[in-house]
Amino acid sequence: MRLEQLQAFLAIVEAGNFQQAAQKCGVSQSTISRQVQSLETALGTSLFHRHGNAKLTLGGDRFLPHAKKICQVWAIAEQELQELQTGKQTELCVAGIPSACAYQLPPILQAFSKDYPHVQLRVTTLGSDRALKVLKDGLIDIAIVMNSPYLATSAEMVVEPLYEEIIQLLLPAKHPLTKKERLTWKDLHHCPQVVFKDGYGLQRLVQEQFNRQGLHLNSALELNSLDAFRGVVKQGSLVALLPETFLAELSHDRDLVVRSLHDPCLTREIVLVTTSDRIQIPPIQHFCKLATAIIKNYRANYHDSSAPKN
Incomplete structure (x- = not known):
């Protein structure tokens, strides 16, 4: 028929x-x-x-x-x-890692809403693994996640690099490690830490780094909220490895100290991911272009403001 x-x-x-x-x-x-x-x-x-x-x-x-x-x-x-x-999409669904949702997405969402006022934006905070899973299942249109080897082997995924950031150490102000001039990964051997829950890319990245160094990662507590990390570390006994994007705003908190780790310096790459069919849809394509342009501009200004002045 x-x-x-x-x-x-x-x-x-x-x-x-x-x-x-x-x-x-x-x-x-x-x-x-x-x-x-x-x-x-x-x-x-x-x-x-x-x-x-x-x-x-x-x-x-x-x-x-x-x-x-x-x-x-x-x-x-x-x-x-x-x-x-033709772009007459009723909604656009985005999932992103916590730091991206808190610091990178707001200006993108605001700009997109001005350009597509009739498209309802729906944003969910998820770990990288879960965000990619719901993207693959067709439940969201765009994921902002930590880059992983899996993405390079998936033909249907369209991956757009956004930025790189350093992973730094957050300590309570009275922690013994704050007295050391230079911190290395060996200083964290057996040191009790608060970490992201399993399924978050940062948790896996940190664990892999400890494995490469032949060190033990002492996961004393698991969380999935950046604000919760700040509150727990303030209690005075645990430390946490977190992205510089989040830690930048804690520099004026007298109860906390942010330190860099050396030998080596650990970084992660944040990418925007969608699928080859979705990128053809005008609102989704526009969102991706906005994200790339706005974040590139933000990172340029961020590095200019954080650079040492002569």
């Missing part, structure tokens, strides 16, 4: 005869007759009485509402796809 067969059937019902239906459809009468005959063969029943006007048989009468419904559903589907391709 094909759509044009259903359309031919409905055209004959509306016109009352084959000739006028053919004219309305812009085809020959023989063509529309063949379409109906093929439809009848597929259904296994006659749809019209063939003498006089095209009067529906009992089977044709029963089939009529179903044919109308199928064609209506098809028309709605066509319209929705056309609107999608």
Whole structure:
């Protein structure tokens, strides 16, 4: 059964005869007759009485509402796809890691809302692994996550680098390690830490670094909120390895100390990820371009302001 067969059937019902239906459809009468005959063969029943006007048989009468419904559903589907391709998208769903949602996304969301005021933005904070999973499952349109080797092997993923940031150490002000001039990874061997929960890219990155150094990562507590990290470390017994984006605002907190780690300096790359089909949709494409431009500008200003002055 094909759509044009259903359309031919409905055209004959509306016109009352084959000739006028053919004219309305812009085809020959023989063509529309063949379409109906093929439809009848597929259904296994006659749809019209063939003498006089095209009067529906009992089977044709029963089939009529179903044919109308199928064609209506098809028309709605066509319209929705056309609107999608022309940018008439009702919502855009984004998932991002905590630091990106807190510090990088707000200006992007504001700019996008001005350009696409009729698109409802939905933002969810997730770990990198979970964000990529829901993107692959089609539940979101864009993920802002930590880069991983998995992304390079997935053909359907479109990956746009956004920025790199240093992983630094957050300590309570009275912690013994604050007295050392230069901190290395060996200083954290067996040191009790608060870490991100499993499934967060930063947790995996830190664990891999400890493994490479032949050191033990003492995970005393797991969290998934940046504000919770700050509160726990302030209690005075635990330290945490966190991104510089978050730690920059804690420089004036007298109860906390931010220190860099050496040998080596650990960094992570943050990327924007969508899929090859979604990037063709105008609102999604525009969001991706905005994110790249705004974050690039932000990072340039950030490094200029943090650079030492002569």
